[in-house]
Amino acid sequence: MAEIPSPDVTQSRDMESTRPLAEERRTAQAIDVDCVHPRTWGDFQLLQRLGRGGFGEVFRAWDPMLEREVALKLLLPRGQDEEQQFATLITEARAIARVRHSNIVSVYGVDRREGRVGFWSDYVRGQTLAAWIAACGPLNEEEAAKVGMQLCNALAAVHNAGLLHRDIKPGNAMRDQDGRVLLMDFGLTQELLATASLAGTPGYLAPELRDGQQASAQSDIYAMGVLLRFLLSGSPVPLVPAPGKQKTPSRLQLIIAKATEMDPKARFASADQMAKALGEIVAAPAQRPQTVWSKWLSLPWLVVLLLALGFVFGPRLFRKVDSGVGPAAGTPAYADYLAANEALGRYDKPGNTDKAISLYQAALKNSPNYALAEAGLARAYWRKFSDTSESKWADQATEAAGRAAQMNPNLAAVQMTLGSIHVDQGKFEVGVDELQKAENLDHRSSDVHAALAEAYRQQGRLDDAKNEFQTAMDLDPDNWRWPYLLGALQIDSGDLTGAEKNLKAALAKSQDNARILYDLGIVYRKQDRLAEAQNVLEGSVELDPRPNPVTELGNVLFQKGDYAGAIQRFQQAIKISESKYGAWGNLGTAYLASGEGTRADEAFRKAIALGLAQAAKTPEDSFVVSVLGYYYANIHDRDHALPLMRKAVALAPGDPDVLERVGEAYEQLGDRQQALAFLEKALKQGYSASYARSDPALKALRRDPNAPSAIRESNSSR
Incomplete structure (x- = not known):
């Protein structure tokens, strides 16, 4: 399952906005799509x-x-x-x-x-003939004739419509999942190509085309003959037999020779005629001479013996070859694949994702058509993207997922990988469709159910998401990821009791897990159990000093009033990853609370520069927009702050975190009336009154007689 973090998880000073599930997820909007490919073309x-x-x-x-x-x-x-x-x-x-x-x-x-x-x-799900032959090797004469007959019938339909193909080759023909062969790429683009250069592929070009003559039906027939030669031998080049080794050409070889005559008039008069000649081979395949062994193997009693062996040994005896499922147990590729799965299953351990990538690559080196390993590699690349925010990993993940689908789209793991990545890219419709296909292929896969849960969570279907996570736990009760992810969802939805229960269950299955400890620290902080929060977060940082737990530890210290300690942790997070705008924003807030206005201003300006880069990728993300508005307000830039604050509210009018952040920004800009109005709305929507009461930036507001009663202080309060 691809588990993706949000655009930036080193949160602003607003502790309530820390989202553990967001720490594991990233939407497509956060991908630097220009480095990959365009995301849309029209609709x-x-x-x-x-x-x-x-x-x-x-x-x-x-x-x-x-x-x-x-x-x-x-x-x-x-x-x-x-x-x-x-x-x-x-x-x-x-x-x-x-x-x-x-x-x-x-x-x-x-x-x-x-x-x-x-x-x-x-869109055809299958393989080009070039990829098929590369994976399975050359065809026998009967198989090649069957493929050629289908292609010649298709070519005849093209010619009868008054069109030419001009670029017949193995890469322009597909074999779909049902074994049907399809001709592609005729007519369209060929006139355009011809204006720039000679249309066609070297090796498949008829000699008259190389001499500058016009394309014709006979030049298409020549290319079809070369394609048949490729299917039969694996090469478009004629094989020259060694001296003394000449044999009588077979019927298919005679057809190839006629189709590839130098003189166009000596070739088949039409694609229909060529298809008819191939059809004779299909209808009456050559009779192979019967040897003593073949007579013995045809005995009826042998059929009974083979059936009995199949009953005893099952699929190990009659294993489907080249399905893309992968090599047999005991092979080096299979061992590498299992080890990669194990490493990726503990992605919480530093270095494990890189280890998984290397092992999947080793498996594919030994077994290039290994669809399960290719899908695993895609998930490992996406995990790397999740942890680094580097778009090159997203690019490699999508490419690997595509290769897996070309190898074998009928595997649940392949469809799950495609679906998970598309959901995390914000393409919910197609992503959910692929995940549902995965479920139909294997309804007992806990990974598939967890991937569906994440898709439903991102769509706001929280009850469906919880049900799918529960199903994943029922199917695989020993896996730490499912209660961990369900607990994270419960943090987001405000069910802290349920979250604590599931996170502790996950911790019992994986005791040295920095990610679980990080989420548990968030739960404790949200419950004002600051000592416990600090304890588990220090444990998380010790196991894996990523920016997120370091920043969250700084948030706890800030909430305890230890601004110097908070500053130290925020600086530590920045040293680990200088590109995290939230860490700079947190540092600015801590400087501001400790009275270091100049340093606060510098930190906020750095946060703004980094945050603007993120906002360019995620312009509709209310969190990013509201944080930027808050940063601008803290440097008293009304012209930039106000439009961002208004946009954030328009994007998320019911989000208590956004409303509180906008209210605090108005307070920084000196607009007490608007600050009170938005803070009142935030509290009604569920924003924590305890956070508002401990926030030093709201100290003056809390003494206002018009402040909400839940946070109001008397003028004598300290």
Whole structure:
């Protein structure tokens, strides 16, 4: 399960805003998407880049209008007139719309959005023929003939519509999950490519094209013959037999020879004719000579023996090969995969995520088509992104998840990984759909149920989330992560009693766990059990001195009135990670409380600079917006503070933390009336009165006769 932290978890001075689940999660808005790929094209959500070439990029995308996945190809500008480029595509698309064939990937639409021309088609879950042959090796003659016949029938439909393909190759044909072979990428983009350079792929180009002649149906047939040669031998280049080793060519080899004649007139007259020749091989495969062994193996009693062995040994005897599930038990790749899972399962231990990444990579080196290891690698990369906020890890995670899906999308772990990443990127619709597919594939997986719980939590479906976490605990009662994550959710929802119970249950299963201790410290602080909070947080920092527990420890000291100790902890957090804007903001607040105004101003300005970078990625995050408004208010910059405060309230009018922070910002700006109004609303929404009573920034406000009664002090109070 990919567990992601929020955009920034070193919280502001407002202790109530610390969110443990947010510490484990990150939304897509926090990813520096420019370093990965665009997130949208018009209304389409770009889920995963499948490929990139000289003409453009291909994405797996989500069409929100029809609620389905599509393959979206976005063309790169080619220095020609944009209107002419778009007109050419429209003409080609209309021609392709006339083609109807079960072995052709249909194009759904063409458009120009955000300055880029693109078209979208059916998204096929499967492998290109290039990837299939690389994974499984060359085909026998009958298998190659079956594939070739499907492709020739598709090519005939293209030719009958008055179109040419121009770029037939293994990478432009797919084998889907059901074994159907589909021809892709015909018509569209070829006119555009031809204007810049010779269209087609070297090795598959007919000789007349290399001589500068026009493309024709016969040049497509030539490329189809080379493709058949690739399926049969693994190479598009003819194999020259050694002297004295010449054999009588087989029927398929004769078909390949005819299709790849130098003279176009000597080739098959049409793709229909070539498909018919291949069909004869499929209908009447060559009879292999029967040896003594083959006669013996055909005896009926052997069938009974094999069935008996299957009953005794089960799937170990008849194991499906190249399913992407992975190597057999006892192999080095399998051992590395199990060790990687174990390391990632204890991601709380420093260095374990890096260890998991190395082990998954080792497993894939020994077994390149290992879909489970590729999915595990994606989750490890995402965990690395969670802990470092470096977008390169998000990029590698999405790429690894995509490779896993290409290897075998019918594995629950693969669908779970895709779904978890998409949910954490804010693509809830497609993410939940993938997680539900994962549940259908394996309803007994605790990881899948926990991933669904996180998706529901992010959607605000807290009851559904709690039920899914409970199911995960029922299925895997010894795993610390499930009560830990449920406890974190309960902290967010205000159920501190339930959170404490579940976090202690998690701690009993994993006693040296810094993450559990960190969350437990938050629970204790929220209950004003500051001594206990300090004790467990010091334990968390000792195990893993990350910025989050160090900052939370500073928050506890601040709440105890130990401003010098708080300053020391906030400075420690900044030394660990200087890019955390919340740590700088906390440091500014502590300086302000201790009377060091100049240092406070410097810290707030640093927090603002870092916070603005985050706000550019998450402009609708009410927490980030309100914190920035609070920082600006503390340096008395009304022009910047007020718009941010108003926006924060508009984004989250019922969030008590946001309301309190805005009220305190108004107090800093000298607007007591607005400060009182927002603080009153915050308290009614559940903001802790004890925090407001201990906040030194609200000391003067608490003595105001109009202050809320829950926090009001007499003028003689100290």
